[in-house]
Amino acid sequence: MPKFFAPDCDLREAHITLRGKHAEHLRVLRVREGEELIVSDGRGTEARCAVEAADKAGCLLRVLELRPMTGEPTVSAVLYAALPKGDKTEVIVQKAVELGAEGIVFFQSSRCVARPEEKALRGKLERLQKIAEGAAMQSGRGRIPWVRWIPRFPEMLGEASRAGLAAFLWEEETSLSLRALMKSRQPFTSAALITGPEGGFSAEEAEAAKAAGIPAVTLGTRILRCETAPLCALTAVMYETGNLDG
Amino acid sequence: MPKFFAPDCDLREAHITLRGKHAEHLRVLRVREGEELIVSDGRGTEARCAVEAADKAGCLLRVLELRPMTGEPTVSAVLYAALPKGDKTEVIVQKAVELGAEGIVFFQSSRCVARPEEKALRGKLERLQKIAEGAAMQSGRGRIPWVRWIPRFPEMLGEASRAGLAAFLWEEETSLSLRALMKSRQPFTSAALITGPEGGFSAEEAEAAKAAGIPAVTLGTRILRCETAPLCALTAVMYETGNLDG
Numbered sequence: 001m002p003k004f005f006a007p008d009c010d011l012r013e014a015h016i017t018l019r020g021k022h023a024e025h026l027r028v029l030r031v032r033e034g035e036e037l038i039v040s041d042g043r044g045t046e047a048r049c050a051v052e053a054a055d056k057a058g059c060l061l062r063v064l065e066l067r068p069m070t071g072e073p074t075v076s077a078v079l080y081a082a083l084p085k086g087d088k089t090e091v092i093v094q095k096a097v098e099l100g101a102e103g104i105v106f107f108q109s110s111r112c113v114a115r116p117e118e119k120a121l122r123g124k125l126e127r128l129q130k131i132a133e134g135a136a137m138q139s140g141r142g143r144i145p146w147v148r149w150i151p152r153f154p155e156m157l158g159e160a161s162r163a164g165l166a167a168f169l170w171e172e173e174t175s176l177s178l179r180a181l182m183k184s185r186q187p188f189t190s191a192a193l194i195t196g197p198e199g200g201f202s203a204e205e206a207e208a209a210k211a212a213g214i215p216a217v218t219l220g221t222r223i224l225r226c227e228t229a230p231l232c233a234l235t236a237v238m239y240e241t242g243n244l245d246g
Numbered sequence: 247m248p249k250f251f252a253p254d255c256d257l258r259e260a261h262i263t264l265r266g267k268h269a270e271h272l273r274v275l276r277v278r279e280g281e282e283l284i285v286s287d288g289r290g291t292e293a294r295c296a297v298e299a300a301d302k303a304g305c306l307l308r309v310l311e312l313r314p315m316t317g318e319p320t321v322s323a324v325l326y327a328a329l330p331k332g333d334k335t336e337v338i339v340q341k342a343v344e345l346g347a348e349g350i351v352f353f354q355s356s357r358c359v360a361r362p363e364e365k366a367l368r369g370k371l372e373r374l375q376k377i378a379e380g381a382a383m384q385s386g387r388g389r390i391p392w393v394r395w396i397p398r399f400p401e402m403l404g405e406a407s408r409a410g411l412a413a414f415l416w417e418e419e420t421s422l423s424l425r426a427l428m429k430s431r432q433p434f435t436s437a438a439l440i441t442g443p444e445g446g447f448s449a450e451e452a453e454a455a456k457a458a459g460i461p462a463v464t465l466g467t468r469i470l471r472c473e474t475a476p477l478c479a480l481t482a483v484m485y486e487t488g489n490l491d492g
Contacts (some may be wrong), residue, residue, distance in 0.1 A: 110324060175492050220491060223384065224385065
């Protein structure tokens with residue numbers, strides 16, 4: 001069933017009208033009168049609706065049922081990813097949203113190749129936020145995850161360190177696994193996963209994380225690409241907390 | 247440390263010479279005399295080597311140490327993925343190799359959009375095998391995973407059903423999770439994970455899998471894209487079997 005986020009709608013009304021980009025999207029999906037779809041307010045409630053009328057101007061929906069949102073994991077997991085090159089940011093955002101991330105923070109680290117100017121960065125973040133919205137709709141999330149930028153490494157560590165589980169994914173760590181760290185931190189309801197750029201983190205950065213109370217962990221003996229590691233770590237957190245169960 | 251697969255080399259010799267594409271690759275990496283690298287025979291043994299001489303014609307290596315290969319998981323996991331559109335095959339192969347898959351099988355299912363002709367398919371499989379080789383080197387695998395094609399759905403089911411853990415990932419399954427299935431099958435040393443195309447599997451295909459002894463499982467309430475589900479499932483298997491530990 002197609003799902004739409006319409007934060008401006010009052011779902012307690014008997015009828016809802018979708019206009020603009022939503023109406024456009026419904027036309028692309030060729031939704032017809034009588035079909036059902038889900039409208040979410042993006043804040044915890046969703047409505048199952050029937051299409052009463054659809055034309056170029058908009059789509060009139062009758063609210064059939066209000067219910068708490070589905071598709072949200074019980075753990076609030078934020079991904080902190082060092083800014084990679086090119087379109088890897090898009091892959092990371094799209095997949096992290098599907099896998100249940102609450103938000104994605106990009107930050108600068110010493111070996112980041114990408115050094116965008118502020119204006120280009122603003123445009124990039126806007127595009128990434130749209131990708132997050134699209135992925136949230138497609139995967140049936142209850143909320144739209146946010147995408148942010150933190151320029152300073154220490155600030156990123158400070159924020160991440162406040163999570164119930166904070167982990168610094170580092171390919172040079174060989175003994176402590178993310179799994180062992182999770183077992184030692186249970187139960188946790190929030191997670192911060194920090195992953196590096198193409199060239200990895202420096203020893204100084206791992207030291208700074210440790211000083212901020214964030215242990216370095218390994219995901220095993222294979223070296224994962226900078227866009228694969230965050231998705232692997234996020235899956236591990238969702239698996240361990242029962243959020244890949246039905 | 248860079249890693250090369252050289253199945254033609256006898257690692258028990260005191261010296262090894264790398265030529266052709268390997269020598270070319272070493273030039274790209276700007277490897278210099280005195281540096282160390284790993285040469286794997288791709289069958290279970292690898293050698294730590296020192297570069298003695300490198301020029302256009304080749305690279306002479308002194309074998310410092312022979313050891314069993316690293317980077318191979320203890321579980322033999324094969325991914326059976328319904329053929330997706332476009333370059334998603336490349337994403338799936340690259341990431342599956344990083345995450346530890348022993349091999350990747352593509353197959354045709356009823357809702358596959360892609361219907362390649364045999365010649366195009368042969369070319370595609372050759373490209374995918376090269377991607378697997380590149381990803382194996384980059385991620386430090388001990389073997390090069392294989393990429394195969396099985397045209398007939400029943401044949402694919404028959405092969406997959408022989409694994410210690412065989413799972414049919416289906417978005418319409420809501421009760422049995424991959425996690426619960428894994429717990430009930432432990433210990434297993436081989437796994438077959440079957441994932442669908444963009445439009446998902448049909449109910450008939452799920453029935454056929456069940457008849458072949460392969461239960462349908464869920465990865466949770468979020469709907470994963472056809473290239474995300476295999477990577478999520480593979481990560482879950484590696485996590486559960488301790489293969490994401492250091």
